[in-house]
Amino acid sequence: MKIKVLGSSAGGGFPQWNCNCANCDGVRRGTVKAKRRTQSSIAISTNGEDWLLVNASPDLLAQIAANPELQPARHVRDTGIVGVLVMDAQIDHVTGLLMLRERDTPLPLYATAAVWQDLSTGFPIGPMLSHYCGVEHRPIALDDTPLELAALPRVRIDPLPLTSKAPPYSPHRDAPERGDNIGLIITNLDTGKRSFYAPGLGSMEPHVLAAMRTADLLLVDGTTWTDDEMIRLGFSKKTAADMGHLPQSGAGGMIEVLDSIDSEAKRRVRKVLIHINNTNPILIEDGSERRVLTEHGIEVAQDGMTFEL
Template structure:
């Protein structure tokens, strides 16, 4: 199966429109040390023609222009996007659904019930789309494998993860099962697997098991330090308060780097959903050197994998 990284940045992308941090300034002025990135999304395909979009970024239209394989042009109105799977209801993962309203058939949408609840009330994208293309609602059940008709050779399994519901959700302070998931994506014919989880506060035994079983892991690379946003004067919240496990450990808690160190050496380890403040974005930085020495990659838009 084929996996394309459409967007590798966190909310706001890089450069973020109102940010003048070191990374945003470098990306904006093309200095070369930091590559621009759109907001987080990947696409998965069995045949390279029909694609399953995992999350619909606000930058979706730019991502489609950058990936012509998602526009096969078989008819006067056409798209390679056969369905969309949502891992949460965060604005940077769902706003792009509105860009798909010109579809001529209802949009097949896969999500857990709490996500559909939030997208029908606090941020009512689903009822909005009913006035345009319509939505074919497919409810995901945790830990139960499911297939999508356009990619029958791929099996998806939703793994419950510890993260945060969106700020507009009534469950922001106490997330419910299904508010956030990681996706185990399996090539049925070969048995090879990828695990995608751009937002992780911690790693449960189920998450660790999924990561151990995967040949490719695409996981939360949002922050280098837990106090990164505080140190820069951009927020009063630590990484965990925003639903993310920083790469560096904090107060005796192992970080994402230490978690990835436990995986088999043959596993391809990629950090995705990278915030514009994270020093690993600069390939000349000491932090970037640390993760590269451990065999960890920094995702960028346009990366592709065969799993």
């Protein structure tokens, strides 16, 4: 089983188009050691030809251009993308669905009931695509029933509900529903190896920690370094916690959580931060924050990374 990082940045990408923070300005000018990144998405395959897209970012066309596996190769018009699974209804995870409208057949779309409601009403991508290729909604149940996809033989995907808020345009924005945001346990049934994927992780609930402790690869929320990062830089009045993200540093932060996973695991666990905001200093490869992560055995995702499990 292969898991490929198509995009490793949070919403807006890196550099963000309208941001002049030290990170964005530095990468544009070439004065900092950092790589450009597109908005977060991964793809999963067992044969290297058929890929399940997990989240469809606004940068999807650039991601397809950068990854030949997803490009047409077998017919006059086709794609390596056999379906899309969306973990929430946030703009940076679903807007790319509109870029797939030229398909010849309805797009298989895996989504929870709460997310599908949002994509049918507040941000009506489903009805919009009905005028083009159409969407075949395949429900994600949150009753401990795993997903098994014909295109991913011998791969099991277990969705986990995460505490979160629906997007601002959601009809239930102020009344969160189970399934507004999910994490995924992705297991290769032949090797027994598994990954836990959660680009948006605001709190460490017991069932989330339990899932993380079973994983060989952790791809988890790397949005901000500190809880007050956006406030301190003058970009927002919200903390990371307010936005549904666990910062890396500080008591109870992601570094501390990942250290605890290490201490309990009896095997090597690969720990990778993904969904990294453009303001996060871990983007600077020779910076002090990156050195801290390295000391804790934590990696920073970049576009194009591929993991085999």
